[in-house]
Structure formats: C-alpha cells, structure tokens
C-alpha cells in the first residue's frame with residue numbers, strides 16, 4: 001500500500017517537474033519498460049549525468065518481479081524476496097528523483113526522428129533503451145475454460161485449487177515455482193514438459209523432484225482440450241512417439257513460456273547476438289527482451305550498466 005502511495009506521489013511529482021523545467025533533450029534517455037532492466041538502466045543513466053525517463057504500461061513498476069514468490073537464491077549479495085528487492089529499487093528511483101510514467105504504453109516509434117508515441121503524447125529522445133521484457137504465451141484452445149478450470153497463474157487462486165489435482169503446462173521457472181507453491185495444499189501436481197528436459201532453474205527442478213505429490217512428464221504436447229461442456233482433463237500426445245493419452249485433472253495452469261516483446265523494434269533490426277546496441281544506432285536492447293530463453297536478473301542489471309556506459313560514450317564522444 002505504502003509502495004503504491006509512493007508510486008502515485010512520484011508520478012504526480014514527475015509531471016510537475018516536467019511542466020516546470022524543460023528536459024535537456026540532448027541527454028534524454030527514453031527507457032521503455034519498468035521491470036528490473038529498465039529500473040537499473042535508469043539508475044545507471046542518472047549516475048552518468050543523463051536524464052532517464054521510464055515509460056511503463058502497467059500501473060506499477062517491477063515487471064516480472066511481481067511474479068516471483070519464492071525467496072531469491074541466485075542474486076549475488078542479496079538475500080530476500082523479489083518484492084523486497086523491488087521495494088529497494090523503487091526507493092532508489094525515488095531518492096534519485098528519476099522520472100517515470102505509469103499506465104502509459106509506447107505504441108509507435110519514429111526511429112528516423114527519434115520520437116516515441118504513447119496514446120496521447122510524443123516523446124523525443126537522444127537514446128532509447130528497450131527493456132520491454134517478454135509476454136506470456138497463451139494457448140487459444142484453452143479459452144472456453146479460462147477462469148473456471150484454466151488459469152495463467154496459481155497465485156490468486158490457491159484457495160480455489162485446494163485439495164485438487166492440478167496439471168501445469170510448461171517447463172520453465174514459472175511452471176516449477178507454481179508447482180512448489182501449490183504442492184502443500186493440493187492432492188497432486190503433474191508438470192507437463194514439451195521437451196526432454198525442463199528449462200527451469202536447477203534448484204527449482206531439484207526441489208520439485210524431492211516432493212512426493214509432484215510428477216514430471218517429459219515430451220508431452222497438449223493436443224486439445226476435450227470439447228465437452230464439462231471439463232475432464234487434457235488430451236496429450238508424446239512429442240516423439242505420437243502416443244496419445246488422456247490426463248484426468250481438475251485444474252490447469254498455463255506456464256508454457258514467454259515470447260520476447262520485440263514488436264517495437266525496427267523490422268530490419270533484431271537484437272544483436274552479443275552487443276546491446278542496434279547496428280550503431282541510438283537504440284539499446286537489454287534484459288529479457290534480448291535474452292528470453294535464459295532469463296536472469298543478474299544479466300538484466302549487468303546489461304543495464306553496460307548500456308548506460310555505452311550511451312554516455314555515444315552521446316559525448318571523446319575528442
């Protein structure tokens with residue numbers, strides 16, 4: 001609650017400041033996305049004497065940090081939860097007087113003239129940091145059962161799922177984290193993994209293997225949901241042998257991966273393999289949008305630091 005109040009206050013203050021003092025547009029760094037990548041990039045840019053402005057489409061900062069519910073164990077130098085980490089990050093943003101806007105989405109970018117457009121505003125920039133993360137992939141065949149038997153996440157519906165048999169589709173962090181959260185209160189959890197091995201962090205997988213009511217099923221593809229008025233479970237096919245089977249379950253959680261939010265990138269340019277800057281232009285791509293296969297917060301903040309330094313050199317070349 002305190003966090004939201006602070007966010008609202010900050011939003012208002014940001015608009016006041018904008019009205020009073022024109023931003024030195026030769027140093028304005030537009031950061032699209034208020035997840036850990038965008039927030040870290042803003043902190044680093046501020047330290048470089050640049051003027052970051054974060055645009056976040058949802059009503060709150062944090063991006064995927066809001067989806068991590070187990071304590072963090074692989075973020076060096078920090079012990080705690082993702083929400084504690086976010087609280088600290090937001091406090092730092094506030095202390096540094098960094099400007100951000102919530103609930104505004106960048107819809108279009110005129111790369112030639114360095115202008116980005118929200119629904120009702122145009123924002124000029126000297127350099128752009130794309131930190132748009134990724135989006136959840138949905139399965140269209142699940143639509144008829146959404147909310148009643150099918151959910152995009154277990155959090156928020158844990159009570160509804162109590163004592164039931166749950167199938168989780170997916171083999172990444174989200175799938176395993178949800179399985180670990182649910183296991184103590186449900187009868188059984190089946191994790192359906194499309195490939196031969198899970199993508200999730202090793203310690204999630206090891207924990208899940210030790211819990212007796214969690215089972216892992218490999219090479220399982222969800223064919224379709226039975227077209228029946230009453231939900232009866234899933235129809236599966238083995239992705240190598242094609243062998244079909246029906247999995248009886250009460251509820252399904254979809255955690256079948258993410259797709260990078262790259263819609264705003266210029267069509268001809270994809271994120272570089274190793275570098276962060278797009279083809280010598282004033283565009284940097286950082287975090288999960290660049291690296292959706294192996295998402296990691298430490299990589300996000302490292303890329304944020306690197307991008308801000310590169311931008312600083314790019315805007316004020318020596319000599």
Ligand SMILES: Cc1cc2nc3c(=O)[nH]c(=O)nc-3n(C[C@H](O)[C@H](O)[C@H](O)COP(=O)(O)OP(=O)(O)OC[C@H]3O[C@@H](n4cnc5c(N)ncnc54)[C@H](O)[C@@H]3O)c2cc1C
Nearest residue numbers: 033035036037057063064105106132133287288295296297
């Ligand atoms: C369940 C789960 C557990 C995880 N556990 C760990 C862990 O233990 N350790 C670890 O290192 N990593 C973990 N990760 C991965 C980590 O959370 C991500 O790598 C990291 O949070 C990605 O940050 P990001 O800022 O790049 O992207 P995101 O957090 O996805 O942020 C992108 C932001 O951009 C905004 N946005 C997108 N498009 C626009 C637009 N057009 N205009 C304005 N805003 C826009 C989005 O709303 C979003 O807020 C986990 C992830 C999940 C889902």
